[in-house]
Amino acid sequence: MGIAAEALKDFKGFSLKKLPVEEPLSPGHRACQGCGEVLALRLIMKAIGSNVVVCSATGCMEIITSPYPQTAWRVPWLHVAFENAAAVVSGVEAAYKAMNRKGIIDSPDTVFFAYGGDGGTMDIGLQALSGAMERGHNFVYACLDNEAYMNTGIQRSSGTPYGAMTTTSPPGKKSIGQSTQKKNLPAIAVAHAIPYVATASPAFPVDLMNKAKKAAMIPGPAYLHVYSVCPTGWRHAADQTIQVAKLAVDSKVFPLYEVIDGEYKLSRKVAKPKPVADYLKAQRRFRHLTESEVAKIQAKVDADWDTLVKRCGAEEAPAPAKEDE
Amino acid sequence: MSKRVGMEVSIAAAEVVGMTNVDVIAAYPITPQTHIVEHLSELVADGQLDAEFVPVESEHSAMSTCVGSSAAGARTFTSTSSQGYALMSEICYIAAALRLPIVMAVANRAISGPINIWNDHADMMMSRDTGWVQTVAENGQEVIDLLLHAFRVAEDHRVLLPTIVNLDGFTLSHMIEPMFLPEQAEVDRYLPPYVPKLRLDPAKPITMGPVGMPDVYTEARKAQDEALKASKPVILEAWKEFADQFGRQYHPVETYQTEGAEHLLLTMGSISETAMTAVDAMRAAGKKVGLARIRLWRPFPADELLAAVRGAKTLSVIDRAPAFSGGCGPVCCEVKSMLFDGGCSPYVWNYLAGLGGRDVTVEDFADMVAKTSACADRGEPMGYEFLNARE
Numbered sequence: 001m002g003i004a005a006e007a008l009k010d011f012k013g014f015s016l017k018k019l020p021v022e023e024p025l026s027p028g029h030r031a032c033q034g035c036g037e038v039l040a041l042r043l044i045m046k047a048i049g050s051n052v053v054v055c056s057a058t059g060c061m062e063i064i065t066s067p068y069p070q071t072a073w074r075v076p077w078l079h080v081a082f083e084n085a086a087a088v089v090s091g092v093e094a095a096y097k098a099m100n101r102k103g104i105i106d107s108p109d110t111v112f113f114a115y116g117g118d119g120g121t122m123d124i125g126l127q128a129l130s131g132a133m134e135r136g137h138n139f140v141y142a143c144l145d146n147e148a149y150m151n152t153g154i155q156r157s158s159g160t161p162y163g164a165m166t167t168t169s170p171p172g173k174k175s176i177g178q179s180t181q182k183k184n185l186p187a188i189a190v191a192h193a194i195p196y197v198a199t200a201s202p203a204f205p206v207d208l209m210n211k212a213k214k215a216a217m218i219p220g221p222a223y224l225h226v227y228s229v230c231p232t233g234w235r236h237a238a239d240q241t242i243q244v245a246k247l248a249v250d251s252k253v254f255p256l257y258e259v260i261d262g263e264y265k266l267s268r269k270v271a272k273p274k275p276v277a278d279y280l281k282a283q284r285r286f287r288h289l290t291e292s293e294v295a296k297i298q299a300k301v302d303a304d305w306d307t308l309v310k311r312c313g314a315e316e317a318p319a320p321a322k323e324d325e
Numbered sequence: 326m327s328k329r330v331g332m333e334v335s336i337a338a339a340e341v342v343g344m345t346n347v348d349v350i351a352a353y354p355i356t357p358q359t360h361i362v363e364h365l366s367e368l369v370a371d372g373q374l375d376a377e378f379v380p381v382e383s384e385h386s387a388m389s390t391c392v393g394s395s396a397a398g399a400r401t402f403t404s405t406s407s408q409g410y411a412l413m414s415e416i417c418y419i420a421a422a423l424r425l426p427i428v429m430a431v432a433n434r435a436i437s438g439p440i441n442i443w444n445d446h447a448d449m450m451m452s453r454d455t456g457w458v459q460t461v462a463e464n465g466q467e468v469i470d471l472l473l474h475a476f477r478v479a480e481d482h483r484v485l486l487p488t489i490v491n492l493d494g495f496t497l498s499h500m501i502e503p504m505f506l507p508e509q510a511e512v513d514r515y516l517p518p519y520v521p522k523l524r525l526d527p528a529k530p531i532t533m534g535p536v537g538m539p540d541v542y543t544e545a546r547k548a549q550d551e552a553l554k555a556s557k558p559v560i561l562e563a564w565k566e567f568a569d570q571f572g573r574q575y576h577p578v579e580t581y582q583t584e585g586a587e588h589l590l591l592t593m594g595s596i597s598e599t600a601m602t603a604v605d606a607m608r609a610a611g612k613k614v615g616l617a618r619i620r621l622w623r624p625f626p627a628d629e630l631l632a633a634v635r636g637a638k639t640l641s642v643i644d645r646a647p648a649f650s651g652g653c654g655p656v657c658c659e660v661k662s663m664l665f666d667g668g669c670s671p672y673v674w675n676y677l678a679g680l681g682g683r684d685v686t687v688e689d690f691a692d693m694v695a696k697t698s699a700c701a702d703r704g705e706p707m708g709y710e711f712l713n714a715r716e
Binding site for chain 2: 050051052053055056062063066067068069071073074075076077078079080081083084087088089090091092093094095096097098099101102104105107110127128130131132134135
């Protein structure tokens with residue numbers, strides 16, 4: 001049995017009737033209306049609980065939760081810079097390890113959690129994250145992926161999907177918008193042979209919380225790639241956040257899966273996939289795309305899904321959690 | 326009782342850091358700092374030091390890991406040089422702003438380009454305004470003494486600032502020198518266990534590193550300036566106690582033959598000992614020459630330096646880094662500013678010397694004094710030059 005499987009053998013999932021009451025990330029922060037990222041972060045914090053040290057990359061979640069002298073954090077929280085959340089959490093974890101061993105503190109069950117956006121994780125923070133995963137620190141890292149540098153005003157990142165309009169990938173006579181394909185960071189995390197990697201979405205809150213809890217329970221590095229809808233940057237109404245997030249999963253654009261001890265496992269089958277066009281049409285960042293471009297994106301989504309299903313082997317995905325329906 | 330040993334300075338530095346019972350060391354290899362952290366990793370591997378050695382993937386992550394570690398309440402050490410120092414400098418500013426008592430040994434090395442692994446002070450000058458306490462060693466004994474002092478000062482609740490000990494790359498880091506290495510009991514007597522004032526603890530949550538809007542940013546920066554200035558009495562107190570215990574007394578500005586001196590040299594670091602030899606020779610030849618050496622680089626010891634140079638007719642300031650087109654090197658700029666504020670106006674000539682590992686000899690110091698003196702006599706405008714630079 002692998003490290004993750006061993007740690008999860010007594011795992012019991014959350015249910016909607018018995019969700020933790022605590023809110024380590026409290027209300028009253030300054031996120032935009034309809035922010036899917038802060039919703040995801042709030043759910044992750046509920047799942048991990050209060051015996052935690054949180055390390056934040058610079059970004060929306062840092063700005064909106066910590067305008068001095070206010071703070072939305074009810075747990076210890078440290079922000080240092082943009083590209084180094086994984087290195088900072090490495091230091092916190094190393095300090096706890098040393099101080100626990102030397103009898104300076106007695107805090108063996110504290111969870112070490114770091115998060116960053118797609119820019120802070122997939123671009124500028126990739127080296128620090130790779131280093132921390134390779135060294136095997138006991139930490140949870142969440143990439144809260146809203147598919148562009150939203151905090152600085154919607155610039156493209158390596159997490160921006162093909163065809164999307166951003167302020168540095170504008171469509172024009174000679175441009176389709178973002179000209180490159182989205183970087184597959186979960187696969188990069190898997191390549192580090194860490195015990196746990198998962199994708200999750202706030203539109204499926206119980207699944208998201210279960211994955212965050214599992215990530216916290218497993219010794220060693222755990223990586224969560226969390227779909228984080230951004231109405232401001234994606235150009236849709238603030239009340240459409242959950243709809244868009246559901247469409248992403250139901251059109252196979254953002255598949256939900258886990259990789260436990262290197263074994264891929266689909267979290268959610270998509271029996272009757274919605275057309276990718278439905279997902280694209282829901283957001284004005286894609287409105288310049290022609291039918292032929294939409295067809296190309298559909299083909300890529302289908303091919304990626306097939307690759308993922310093959311990685312998952314013959315094993316059938318479990319039925320979706322009832323609570324998330 | 327300290328025992329006298331012959332040892333490579335980097336190894337001795339690591340031995341002393343080990344004796345502080347440091348909890349976390351995060352480091353990345355860069356010449357000429359490497360021997361320090363190599364030996365620390367050996368101490369950890371052999372079980373002589375109970376610490377987490379975090380072999381990070383860059384200096385940026387080294388300082389980031391140190392920030393996380395220190396914020397969690399652990400005694401924390403790292404070491405770097407040159408390009409590595411440049412890479413981590415973003416986080417050095419933040420470490421000071423967060424008031425984290427990290428201790429770092431910097432084996433000073435030139436900054437690229439061209440790439441050059443040898444000693445000068447460009448890295449020290451580049452990171453002048455990160456807000457750290459900074460001291461400068463002239464020999465191996467001072468490296469280990471100043472390292473102990475650094476932990477003592479940094480962790481004092483009246484200071485709580487990260488602290489650097491600067492030691493010249495190769496000319497100190499790789500030398501085998503005779504040194505008095507302290508016993509463990511002596512270290513324990515001088516350096517109490519680290520008690521953090523605040524730490525990241527789920528039992529008592531704090532928010533560290535929040536956003537500072539325009540209405541508080543100025544005050545935050547002012548508070549940091551005041552904190553660095555307020556560290557000085559503690560630095561002096563810790564040196565006094567060091568002298569009481571170990572018999573070696575350090576000062577913010579060290580002087581040599583300054584009594585009655587008309588012509589003063591001003592140096593930092595290991596070339597100071599060469600300068601002393603030069604001063605001896607010049608004094609023997611009847612010239613009224615003395616030497617002032619900056620030991621405490623930050624907080625800048627303006628009062629002590631002014632007292633040391635007041636009365637001199639000429640000042641030959643040696644900078645070991647250029648400040649391109651700035652009118653003079655970085656040390657000289659500060660010295661001139663201090664002289665102006667202090668109403669003191671000797672003739673100042675600035676020599677950019679010992680760059681990228683070039684030796685500065687006894688004869689060079691004699692030439693510098695002679696040239697400055699001659700320029701002063703001729704009433705030439707003050708200025709700077711790259712010493713012995715070929716056209």
